[in-house]
Amino acid sequence: MLSGKMMEPQDDIEEDDSPSASAPPSSSPSPSSSPPPRALPRQRTSLQKSSVCSRSYFMVVMVFFHVYIINVIALLLYVHYNNGSNAISANRDFTSSDSSSHKVTGASDAQATADSGFPRNMFLPRIEGIRVGHVQKVSLVSGKVHEMKTLSLKPLLFEIPDFLSEEECAVVVRLAQLKGLMESQVMVPEGQEELDQQLNLSPEEIFNFLDLNQDGQLQPHEILTHSRVRDGIWLTSENLKEIYDGLKADLDGNGLLSLEEFGRLRSDAFQRFLLQRGVERSQLVRNSRHTWLYQGQGAHQVLQDLRKRVTLLTRLPSSLVELSEPLQVVRYEQGGHYHAHHDSGPVYPETACTHTRLAANTTSPFQTSCRYITVLFYLNNVQEGGETTFPVADNRTYEEASLIQNDVDLLDTRKHCDKGNLRVKPVKGTAVFWYNYLSDGRGWVGEQDEYSLHGGCVVTQGTKWVANNWINVDPDYQRQARYQLLVSQQESQEQEEPNSDQHIEAHQDL
Amino acid sequence: MLSGKMMEPQDDIEEDDSPSASAPPSSSPSPSSSPPPRALPRQRTSLQKSSVCSRSYFMVVMVFFHVYIINVIALLLYVHYNNGSNAISANRDFTSSDSSSHKVTGASDAQATADSGFPRNMFLPRIEGIRVGHVQKVSLVSGKVHEMKTLSLKPLLFEIPDFLSEEECAVVVRLAQLKGLMESQVMVPEGQEELDQQLNLSPEEIFNFLDLNQDGQLQPHEILTHSRVRDGIWLTSENLKEIYDGLKADLDGNGLLSLEEFGRLRSDAFQRFLLQRGVERSQLVRNSRHTWLYQGQGAHQVLQDLRKRVTLLTRLPSSLVELSEPLQVVRYEQGGHYHAHHDSGPVYPETACTHTRLAANTTSPFQTSCRYITVLFYLNNVQEGGETTFPVADNRTYEEASLIQNDVDLLDTRKHCDKGNLRVKPVKGTAVFWYNYLSDGRGWVGEQDEYSLHGGCVVTQGTKWVANNWINVDPDYQRQARYQLLVSQQESQEQEEPNSDQHIEAHQDL
Incomplete structure (x- = not known):
């Protein structure tokens, strides 16, 4: 049609109302337009x-x-990049922001595109x-359909049976054993005082920080929450009484610490007292051994497959998954446990993410691992115990204070795993995954989801093997974009340079 | 490039690596490409x-x-139509179905497009x-930004202050008064036995249906749940004892009805007993007066504006909103209430929706109003009481049996409104809205959200004016599509015919 009309001017040229106006883009002009140039000169002679x-x-x-x-x-290209961005912009018309952390993220979105040239509107x-x-x-593996079951909405938590085959589980365990596992937690953590000193806080300021309900006294749960995170030693209410007695900390014997009583204690007094007295591994927050397995190019095919499957499962951009932490393989011996915790911390405007720190140009003392998603794989069947507990899953409210009651400590996975809201039994090959952060309502990471609190119940019989894939995403879109740009630039540089061995070696260390 | 090589092979034609290959679409060809063709012949002279x-x-x-x-x-055009469909197809790649009702919807989706020519992938x-x-x-009104606050996730419930202006509230109330309000519930409902007879159920079958926990006995709450829905009279546990005594129904006096005891009662025995004894309006499920206001073309501008704003708020296709029920305006006098209920029922494969029944070609005895969303407007400030209660909002679990305990009946909005999980205070101009159904995970209506249970607490002082907009959506995509097609065909027919008054009159009846 095209070429014919060119040669015969008397022909009616298609008008806009021609039916081909709605023709699909597949009617490509390139093949049909090549004949005329040749035909034209010949006819005229x-x-x-x-x-x-x-x-x-x-x-x-x-x-x-x-x-x-x-x-x-x-x-x-527009169509391609628009699919993601439309979904975002639809939300942006009704933009939300109710917290300062949101504002930081929001403001930087458009900026990121302009600054870094990073594919805009990553979603x-x-x-x-x-x-x-x-x-x-x-659909994760060709020729197989997996079933994904919603276990809770707070956190958004799913279970996928048979995510790994028996053989794949065996390979991962074997690779971890070959690499060698190390204690997940050392007995005497060092550098504990650094943050306090860095922030230069007075005892009054620390006291106010710990006094969650601001009643001018430190309740046992206020002390416990802090000291467990700080020292890595799992104090119970009984331990605390023991320490108070030993250190003569609670002079009036009312079970509470006043500012005066608190001010007389060294900031590491509890830890010193406990270490003097002797600490068992079972008294640590975490009693397990673990190692890290690199999943990129050159890694065992099973590890690479696993990462691809995780990308399909989470539906996240593959670049995000590829730049995340390596696979962590963990072994819990009989008696092993991991008390309830969050895999990643809350986001304040000044919080930096470990993975994007290099690109962030900040020296913030607040740092967290920014693990948007946790994918947990069960690599064997545990004889008894070893469930993953989500003590407050789908609770109507989240109150930190109410987690530690006098009689029941919901965070304690050695004693009170049966009191939590949800427990997942480890079954070989099953994967569970959950979001540690909420959405920001605009297609990016929002606030921490406090309900994602979880722990590993004590293994009462047998050994438990699990693996963790964490997907790291910076809640600050711009920082994530800058980081990815930086890595991609480095990678292309390394490809040009002949001795790119360093890069691979660095990964093998993991 | 193609044709270039044919004519002048020596010319250097732009190669694929030219920078313009990635130029944005704004570099329109028509202005920039027109000069060369003209200049070329002139040069030749x-x-x-x-x-x-x-x-x-x-x-x-x-x-x-x-x-x-x-x-x-x-x-x-491709871009335009692709945005909606992509969002759906992204979900469809991982298609879900865990209930039979889902399967019905899922199977009919593609069908609907082919059959009816209805804009596919309504989302x-x-x-x-x-x-x-x-x-x-x-952004709902030009020049104004509203704040929408999440009140609960189960049901998905939002509050928007100042959704209506003071004047708009006054107009709606005035229009309702002009139209006249009728009792929301008549004292003696008729046709109660129809369904039983239609289904031709034996007393044994009814007994088994009522015996929720299948223990062979009817607990008080099992009787209450049923009789309240059936008869519209709000029985309390005390009423029930009274009735048992009066009818000598509970011969062994254990407070439970066995099949034998149940079989001796007429199916309307309770209702007859109560009516004989006399029923107060406050003993009804619903004690209010209401009317319906048409919101389409020709209606008062405030009513039309309201509907447009609801479309913006819910982000639903305007055709869906326009084909929904008219605005219901309700007045609660002092002492008025509406015990806790669902605005729309559960969806079984054989359930028909009231609004699409004409297009559905079914004579199913199961029918519900298929109110996907409820938008509730508070039209005045109530002096005391009259809150909207969501007794189980964000509860971890929903158990019908546990709603009615011996001491606390969470469904009773006259007695136990303070025991529910969430109460919304009526404030003039505020709108609240919630989803009565979950998503099906593929962009359409899924199962009923049981947590959407709600009621109007008793008005202890003053009068309460509210209005309801329900957005009706058939969980069966095909039926909804057929219905909309049918209506649009009728409308175009009516436009052709000169006497389209009937249509308008029919609406004014509402």
Whole structure:
């Protein structure tokens, strides 16, 4: 149709109302437009004219053809990048911000694009949980359909049986054993006072920070919450009484510490007292051994497959998954446990993420690992115990203070695993995954989801093998974008340089 | 490039690596490409040649220009229709179905497109709640930004202060008064036995249906749940004892009805007993007066504006909102109440929706109003009481049996409104809205959200005016599509016919 009309001017040229106006873009012009240039000079049979004509004509064709192709490419690129961004911009029309951390993220979004040239509007789809018990079919391995069951909405938590085959589980365990596992927690952690000193806090300031309910006294749970995180030793209420007696800390014997009583104690007094007295491994926050397995190019195929499957499962951009932490493989011996904790911390405007710190240009003392998603794999069947507990899953409210009651400490996975809201039994090959952060309502990471609190119940019989994949995402879009740009630049540099061994070696250390 | 090589192989034509290949679509070809064609023949100064040349040249330009424009339009259309469908298809790749009702919907989706020609992939966006207390800014009225606060996630419930202005509230109340209000519930409902008879159930079958925990005995709460829905009279545990005594129903006096005891009662025995004894309005499920206001073309501007604002608020296709029920305006006098209920029922495969029944071609005895969303407007400030209660909002579990305990009946909004999880205070101009159904995970309506249970607490002082907008959506995509097609066909027919008054009159009846 195209070429025919060119040669015969008397023909009616298609008007805008022609039905082909809605033709699909597949009616490509390139093949159909190539005959005319040749046919034209031949018909006219005036060679000299046509040589001139064909020249100008050729130029026109060329220009239009190129412009056309360029525009089609540009439009296709637009379509491609628009799918993500539309979903975001739809939300942005009704932009939300109710916390300062949100504002930081929001303001930097548009900036990131302009600054870094990073593909704009990277988008984090969040899987719909619908309701507890909902089952959706997911396609992760060709020729196989997995079932993904919603276990809770707060946190958004899913279980996928048979995510790994028996053989894959065996390979991961074997690779971890070959690499060698180390104690997950050393007995005497060092550098504990650094943050206090760095922040230069007075005892009054620390007291006020610990006094969650601001009643001018430190309740046992206020002390416990802090000291467990700080010292890595799992104090119980009984331990605390013992320490108070030993240190003569609670002079009036009311079980509470006043500012005066608190001020008389060294900041590491509890830890020193306990270490003097002797601490068992079972008294640590975490009693396990672990190692890290690199999953990138050159790694065992099972590890690479696993990462691809995680990308499909979480539906996150593969670049995000690839730049996340390596696989952590953990072994719990009989008696092993991991008391309830968050995999990643809350986000304040000044919080830096470990993974993007290099790109962030900040020296913030607040740092967290920014683990947006945790994917946990069970690598064996545990004879008894070893469940993963989510003590406050789908609770109506989250109150830190109410977690540690006098009689029941919901955080204690050695004593009170049965009192929590949800427990997942370890079954070989099953994966569970959950979001440690909420959405910000605009397609990116929002606030920490406090309900993602979880722990490993004590293994009462046998050994427990699990692996963790954490997907690291910076809640600050700009920082994540800058980081990814930096890594991609480095990688292309390394490819140019002949001795790129350093890079691989660095990974093998993991 | 293609044609270039044919004519002048020596010319260096732009290669694929040219920077313009990634140029944005804004570099439109029509202005920038027009100068070269003209300049070219002039430079040559051969007039006759150029006249031939310009003709063929003109044709080439025209054809390419048209093809280009057509293709741009086609691509833009592709982009346009792709946004909605992509969002759905992204979900569909991981299609879910865990209940039979889902399967019905799922199977009919593609069908609906093919059958009815209805715009395919109609999509129901669901607003993200993020977390309780989250505030998002929404743009509903030009020059004004509203704040929308998440009140609960189960049900997904939002509050928007100042949704209506004082004047708008006054107009709606006035219009309702002019129209006249009727009792929301008549004292003696008729046709109660119809369903039983239609289904032809034996006393044994009814007994088994009522015996929720299947223990062979009817507990008081099992009787109460049923009789309240059936008879519209709000029995309390005390009433029940009274009735048992009066009818000598509970022969062994254990407070439970065995099949034998149950079988001796007429199916309307309780209702007859109560009516004989006399029933107060305060003993009804619902003690209020209401009317319906049409919101379409010709209606008061405030009513039309309200509907547009509801469309913006819910982000649903406007055709869905326009085909929903009219505005219901309700007045509660002092002492008025509405015990806790669901605005719409559960969805079974054989359930029909009231609004699409005409298009559905079914005579199912199960029918519900399929109110996907409830938007509730407070039209005045109530002196005391009259809160909207959501007794189980964000509860970890929903157990019908545990709602009615011996001492606390969470469904009773006259006695136990203070025991529920969430209460919304009526404030003039504020709107609240919630989803009565979950998502099906594929952009359409899923199962009923049981947590959407709500009621109107008793008005202890003053009068309470509210209005309800329900957005009706059939959980069966195909039925909804067929219904909308049918209505649009009827409307276009009526427009052709001169006497379209009937249509308007029919609406004014509402």
